[in-house]
Every structure is written in C-alpha cells, then in structure tokens.
Amino acid sequence: MRLCTTSRRPVPPAAGAALRWLAAALVLLTLTGCDDPLLPKDPPMPEVPLLRWYVFAERSGAFAAAAARCSEQANGAFRVEMVALPADADQQREQLVRRLAARDSDIDIIGMDVIWTPEFATAGWILPWSGRLAEQSRTGRLAAAVQSASFGERLWAAPFTTNTQLLWYRTDRVSTPPATWDQMLDMAESLGAGAIQAQGERYEGLTVLFTSLLASAGGAVLDESGTGVALPDEPTRTALAIMRRLASFPAADTTLATDREDQARLAFETGAPSFMINYTYVWPSAQRNAPEVAANMGWARWPAVVEDQPSRVTIGGINLGVGAWSRHPQLAFRAAACLASEDNQRLAAERGGLPPTIAALYDDARVRDTFPFADLLRETLQDAVQRARTPLYNDVSLAISRTLHPMRAIDPQRDVKRLRAVLDRALRSEGLL
Amino acid sequence: MKRIPAEYRLGWLLVAPAVVAMLVVTAWPVLYACWLSLFRYDLRFPDQRAFVGLDNYLSVLSSEVWWQSLGNTLIITVGSVAVELLLGFALALLMHRALFGRRTVRTAILIPYGIITVVAALAWKFAFDPTTGFVNALLGLDQAWLTERGSALFVIIFTEIWKTTPFMALLLMAGLTLVPDDLLRAARVDGAAAVQRFFRITLPLMKPAILVALLFRTLDAFRIFDTVFVQTRGAQSTESVSVVGYHTLITRLNLGLGSAVSVLIFVCVVIIAVLFVKGFGTALARGEEQP
Numbered sequence: 001m002r003l004c005t006t007s008r009r010p011v012p013p014a015a016g017a018a019l020r021w022l023a024a025a026l027v028l029l030t031l032t033g034c035d036d037p038l039l040p041k042d043p044p045m046p047e048v049p050l051l052r053w054y055v056f057a058e059r060s061g062a063f064a065a066a067a068a069r070c071s072e073q074a075n076g077a078f079r080v081e082m083v084a085l086p087a088d089a090d091q092q093r094e095q096l097v098r099r100l101a102a103r104d105s106d107i108d109i110i111g112m113d114v115i116w117t118p119e120f121a122t123a124g125w126i127l128p129w130s131g132r133l134a135e136q137s138r139t140g141r142l143a144a145a146v147q148s149a150s151f152g153e154r155l156w157a158a159p160f161t162t163n164t165q166l167l168w169y170r171t172d173r174v175s176t177p178p179a180t181w182d183q184m185l186d187m188a189e190s191l192g193a194g195a196i197q198a199q200g201e202r203y204e205g206l207t208v209l210f211t212s213l214l215a216s217a218g219g220a221v222l223d224e225s226g227t228g229v230a231l232p233d234e235p236t237r238t239a240l241a242i243m244r245r246l247a248s249f250p251a252a253d254t255t256l257a258t259d260r261e262d263q264a265r266l267a268f269e270t271g272a273p274s275f276m277i278n279y280t281y282v283w284p285s286a287q288r289n290a291p292e293v294a295a296n297m298g299w300a301r302w303p304a305v306v307e308d309q310p311s312r313v314t315i316g317g318i319n320l321g322v323g324a325w326s327r328h329p330q331l332a333f334r335a336a337a338c339l340a341s342e343d344n345q346r347l348a349a350e351r352g353g354l355p356p357t358i359a360a361l362y363d364d365a366r367v368r369d370t371f372p373f374a375d376l377l378r379e380t381l382q383d384a385v386q387r388a389r390t391p392l393y394n395d396v397s398l399a400i401s402r403t404l405h406p407m408r409a410i411d412p413q414r415d416v417k418r419l420r421a422v423l424d425r426a427l428r429s430e431g432l433l
Numbered sequence: 434m435k436r437i438p439a440e441y442r443l444g445w446l447l448v449a450p451a452v453v454a455m456l457v458v459t460a461w462p463v464l465y466a467c468w469l470s471l472f473r474y475d476l477r478f479p480d481q482r483a484f485v486g487l488d489n490y491l492s493v494l495s496s497e498v499w500w501q502s503l504g505n506t507l508i509i510t511v512g513s514v515a516v517e518l519l520l521g522f523a524l525a526l527l528m529h530r531a532l533f534g535r536r537t538v539r540t541a542i543l544i545p546y547g548i549i550t551v552v553a554a555l556a557w558k559f560a561f562d563p564t565t566g567f568v569n570a571l572l573g574l575d576q577a578w579l580t581e582r583g584s585a586l587f588v589i590i591f592t593e594i595w596k597t598t599p600f601m602a603l604l605l606m607a608g609l610t611l612v613p614d615d616l617l618r619a620a621r622v623d624g625a626a627a628v629q630r631f632f633r634i635t636l637p638l639m640k641p642a643i644l645v646a647l648l649f650r651t652l653d654a655f656r657i658f659d660t661v662f663v664q665t666r667g668a669q670s671t672e673s674v675s676v677v678g679y680h681t682l683i684t685r686l687n688l689g690l691g692s693a694v695s696v697l698i699f700v701c702v703v704i705i706a707v708l709f710v711k712g713f714g715t716a717l718a719r720g721e722e723q724p
C-alpha cells in the first residue's frame with residue numbers, strides 16, 4: 001500500500017494498475033487470515049471431544065466396531081474415530097513419526113507395532129500409563145505382550161492384539177511334524193524342491209526369522225542393558241548356519257530372496273510346498289482360497305533349534321499408545337483402555353482373526369472356533385521372545401536384514417563378525433546402513 | 434539501447450513474486466539441507482543435536498554403501514539412457530516419417546510415458562515374477578529375475594527404458610522438425626545416400642536437441658527411486674543413491690546424515706549438468722561457426 005501512496009516517481013499507467021491489483025490482493029489475503037467480525041464464524045465446537053485413533057486399515061471392520069462401541073459406552077464423554085493407516089508396518093511408522101516429531105495434536109490414540117515402544121517412548125511421542133488404567137491394561141494379559149508394551153519399568157501402551165508364527169505342514173505328506181529345524185530340513189530335502197516356504201526378502205521379516213532362530217539357539221541380539229551387541233558366538237553361528245541351509249537348494253524355493261509372508265502363503269496354497277513358517281492368518285485364508293490344501297493342513301510349534309529346548313518365537317501385534325500432543329490425553333487413556341478391553345479383543349479375534357493378548361480368551365469357545373490351534377498359540381506366546389528393545393530398533397533391524405540378505409550367501413563364520421561390526425555402528429547411529 | 438530506470442525497477446517488481454516463490458520453494462530447502470548436514474541430528478533424540486562440521490560427509494564418503502549405490506546408480510543411468518537414445522531415435526524417425534495414422538502412432542508410442550512410474554514398476558515386477566509373470570513362459574525360462582543382482586538390474590533398466598523412451602522420442606522428434614527439408618533434398622540431388630544424409634545432415638543439425646534430451650534424461654535417471662524401491666527395495670545390491678538417502682532420512686530419521694547424502698546427490702547432479710552444459714555450449718558454438 002505504501003508503494004502506491006508515497007511513490008512520487010512517474011509510474012507507467014499499466015504498472016500503476018498492476019500495483020493497485022497487487023495491493024487489493026494483499027488486503028484480501030490479510031482480511032481472510034484474520035478473525036473478522038463481519039465474516040461468518042465457524043460452526044460451534046461439538047460438545048463431545050473427538051478422539052482420533054490411528055491404526056492400520058483393519059479390513060473386517062472389527063476395529064471400527066470397537067471404536068463405535070467405546071464411543072457409545074463413554075456416554076458422551078468422548079467419541080472415537082478410526083483413522084486408517086497403510087497395511088505395511090514400515091509405512092505406518094513413516095507416517096506417524098513425521099507427524100509426531102512435528103507435534104501433531106490430531107493423534108490421540110496410536111495402534112503401535114510392538115517394535116515401536118522403545119523408540120516412541122524415548123522420543124517423548126507417547127505418554128506413559130499409570131494408576132488404575134495401567135493396572136487394568138496389565139491384568140490377565142500375556143506376559144510377553146505386556147513386556148512388548150513396556151520400556152524401562154513403565155507401561156507405554158495397552159496390549160491389544162498379538163501374533164506369532166507357527167509351523168504349518170501337509171498332514172498327507174508328513175506323519176509327525178518335525179521338532180527341530182534339522183529334522184525339517186532333512187525332510188524337506190528329501191521331499192524335493194521348494195518344500196519349505198519362509199520369509200527371505202530383505203525386510204523386517206528376515207530380522208524376525210533371525211531373531212527367532214537366535215533366541216531358540218539360546219542367544220540374543222543385544223546385551224542386558226540394551227545398549228551393546230550380544231550375539232554370543234555359538235548360538236549366532238548355529239542360527240546363521242540354519243538360514244544358510246534353508247536357502248540352499250533344494251529345501252527352499254528359488255524365489256526365497258524375494259519372499260514375504262504373503263508370497264509364502266500364496267505358494268503354500270498352490271499345494272506344492274510341504275512346510276511353511278507363517279502367522280495364523282494363513283489358516284482362514286487357506287480355507288477360503290484352497291479348501292483341498294486346508295483339509296490336509298496341520299500346525300505345530302515353530303521348530304526348535306536345540307533338541308529338547310522349546311523354540312522361542314518372535315512376538316508381534318498391536319498395542320495402544322496415547323499421543324504425547326493429544327488435546328485430551330486423559331480421555332484418550334480411557335478410550336484406549338476400552339478399545340483393548342476383553343470384549344473388543346474377542347471381537348478382533350472372531351471377526352478380524354487377530355489373536356488376543358488376554359490369556360483367558362484362548363479358552364473362550366468362540367475364540368477357539370476361530371483358532372483351532374489356540375492352545376499351541378498361547379503356549380508359543382508364553383515363551384515368545386522380543387525383538388531388540390532399543391530406541392534405535394529400526395537401525396538395528398535394517399543392519400540385520402542388510403547383512404544377512406540373501407541368505408544363500410551367508411557364511412556363518414565370517415558373518416558373525418560382520419553382523420557385530422554393523423550392529424555396533426547402528427547402535428551408535430553412525431554411518432550408512 | 435538503455436532502458437529507463439523506472440521501467441527497469443518495474444521489471445524487478447513484477448518478477449519479485451516469482452523470485453520469492455522460487456527462493457522459498459527451492460533455495461531455502463537446499464540451503465537448509467546443507468545446514469542440517471553439518472549437525473548430528475536425529476529426530477528421535479532432538480536433545481542430542483550437536484554441530485559436527487563435516488563429519489557426516491566423511492562418514493558417507495568413507496562408507497562402502499555410498500560408493501556401491503553410486504556405482505549402481507551410474508550403471509542404471511548409463512544403461513537406460515544409452516538404450517533410450519537409440520530406441521528413441523528409431524521411434525522419433527517413425528513418428529516423423531509416418532505416412533498414415535500419424536496421430537495413432539504418436540499416441541500409441543506415448544502411452545508408457547503416461548503411466549505412473551510406480552504402476553509401471555509393479556506391472557513389470559509381476560511380469561518378471563516366476564509365479565505370476567508371463568516373461569518366463571514367453572522365453573521358456575525358469576528364472577527368478579529379482580533374486581540376483583545382474584538380472585534384477587536388467588529388470589530395473591528395462592522398466593526405465595520402457596517407461597521413458599517415449600519422452601526421449603518426443604524430444605528427438607522436436608529436433609527432427611528443425612532439419613530443413615530443402616537441405617535434405619539438395620543433398621539427395623547431390624547424390625548422398627540415405628545413411629549419408631542421416632549422419633552428415635540430420636545428426637549434426639539435431640545436436641542441440643540430442644544434448645537437451647540426454648541432459649534431461651540423465652538427470653532424471655540419476656535420481657531414480659520409485660522403480661528400485663518397488664521392484665527390489667534396494668536388495669540384491671541394486672540400491673540407488675536416492676534409496677540410500679530415503680533409508681537414512683525417512684526410515685532412520687537421521688536428519689544430519691540423511692541431509693549429507695541429499696547434498697552429495699545434489700552435487701552429483703550439478704556435476705552432470707555442468708558437464709552436459711559444457712558439451713552443449715561447445716556444440717552450439719561449433720554449430721554457429723559452420724555456415
């Protein structure tokens with residue numbers, strides 16, 4: 001505006017017009033940006049606070065039903081609305097962490113993958129649970145699930161659903177399921193090419209396989225403090241040797257290096273493979289897509305590495321955390337506790353096929369209908385192992401999957417050392433991975 | 434002729450909004466990335482932020498991962514751009530000389546370029562997959578293409594070529610229209626064969642257009658991300674520099690190290706651009722010298 005009024009220099013008429021238009025545009029911009037009493041006001045805020053629950057897009061509608069149920073039970077104290085995140089856990093995290101780091105107050109409740117707890121807690125992106133609600137969220141839950149939601153003596157999320165891998169096999173070809181990996185590999189090698197389906201792509205699934213094998217062999221990735229590399233020699237070498245043998249012809253498929261859970265499931269449903277390491281969702285899927293395969297599909301405990309020493313399998317699942325920048329944190333805690341309650345866990349199990357974290361639900365008749373292998377699942381979960389508990393988990397996982405991919409190129413002797421070196425750097429967040 | 438100062442000032446005033454917009458959307462992020470790359474700064478541990486000078490650059494440049502990904506990126510860039518140039522030329526000539534159905538031919542050739550890169554990458558990933566794909570059946574092979582480095586790089590380069598050859602062809606066709614018909618006719622009268630006419634007249638006259646096409650495509654190919662990310666996620670040693678940057682910045686939230694990677698990619702792009710512009714400049718100069 002000053003440009004127009006104070007300028008004494010001759011300005012060409014066209015330029016004068018341009019300036020006037022520019023000034024008018026600026027005035028308009030500032031006007032719309034302010035709270036102008038002449039402009040109509042936004043509609044009044046709804047009386048019921050709205051809580052936004054960020055969680056992966058659950059397809060059966062069990063999560064949406066739980067949200068509706070909790071909103072109703074709240075009697076007008078709050079309303080829960082589900083916000084869908086991508087199906088892939090890496091992409092869920094990608095979206096969440098950027099928004100949480102930018103202090104997004106829209107995120108009230110978070111459906112957190114079990115591996116995020118230390119990272120989110122350390123960064124101050126979620127609030128710790130305490131008092132009655134913490135007690136309620138711990139009671140009757142599987143110990144491993146509670147542990148996955150805890151970090152440094154505190155509970156950071158309410159255990160909601162859980163998951164773990166089982167061994168699936170063809171009952172028509174295998175009379176007794178193998179108890180150890182060595183037995184399974186022997187059987188597979190005599191059954192012909194591609195008998196075992198597993199996860200060998202360079203992604204989280206490869207880290208899961210390594211973690212389960214290492215824990216079953218009696219080792220761990222990190223030391224007790226969680227800040228240093230453990231990887232004891234003997235168990236690590238054993239785990240790597242099994243991975244190497246699994247990837248060697250003829251046990252596995254030639255596509256192992258690009259297989260994830262779903263490729264393994266699809267391959268098993270063709271009927272050719274005899275064994276598969278996978279999560280429980282493959283059971284309803286086989287019944288739907290390949291009934292003739294499902295009719296001959298058996299389940300057993302994930303094979304052990306050391307004889308007479310039960311396997312320890314990696315735990316997965318979703319816990320419910322409360323966003324640190326939420327506008328209604330107290331209500332969010334209440335809502336999250338409601339979402340993770342027994343009724344809603346039963347709903348998620350029945351409708352969505354997601355195993356509950358409440359141990360007693362595995363005796364529930366309807367849950368047992370969904371999971372005919374409920375006892376095996378609970379037993380496996382009771383011995384389950386956590387993935388490395390460190391705020392730098394993503395760096396650690398990236399380091400493991402990078403070093404061990406492709407599995408066919410593993411040299412146990414050499415790779416123990418390589419793994420230690422690269423993990424050491426990852427824990428100091430140094431260098432590229 | 435000298436301009437009147439007022440007019441000059443007005444000129445600046447009128448371009449000012451555009452200049453400000455450019456500074457805000459391009460210069461500022463670039464400078465901010467340079468600034469960030471001098472810090473140890475992890476989004477997860479904002480309290481540990483500290484100035485580390487050039488440490489991040491040393492860390493990247495002394496890393497095997499960086500050099501390997503740079504090598505991969507160069508292989509993909511050179512491999513795809515070279516083939517695209519040859520194929521693009523053939524298609525450009527076809528589009529230029531098409532006697533009938535010229536519009537149909539041009540539209541058909543442009544279709545791959547209209548497909549979103551992620552979709553094209555996924556389509557070819559499925560096509561080369563041993564269970565879902567047709568490629569193995571077509572060639573009578575039993576190959577898991579994306580599980581080995583050589584074949585995985587081939588699939589990535591193939592997808593790039595399939596996708597962007599039309600772009601190359603379009604730019605080259607624009608160059609072909611620059612070649613005056615009477616020159617070609619005169620050459621024919623003088624007894625020059627088709628091959629001679631192409632190499633002695635068409636090609637030299639098209640040099641600027643070829644260089645522009647090459648520059649655009651090289652810069653584009655060097656920044657390749659989506660095809661690699663979709664098809665291999667960088668596994669089998671096919672990682673490009675952009676994928677390394679993504680892992681550091683987005684997955685590991687390491688803003689310092691990630692910015693250093695981004696700045697180094699930017700430097701590489703500038704080097705490529707300078708090399709091309711130099712070549713481009715001399716070609717233009719030579720073009721002017723010739724009558």
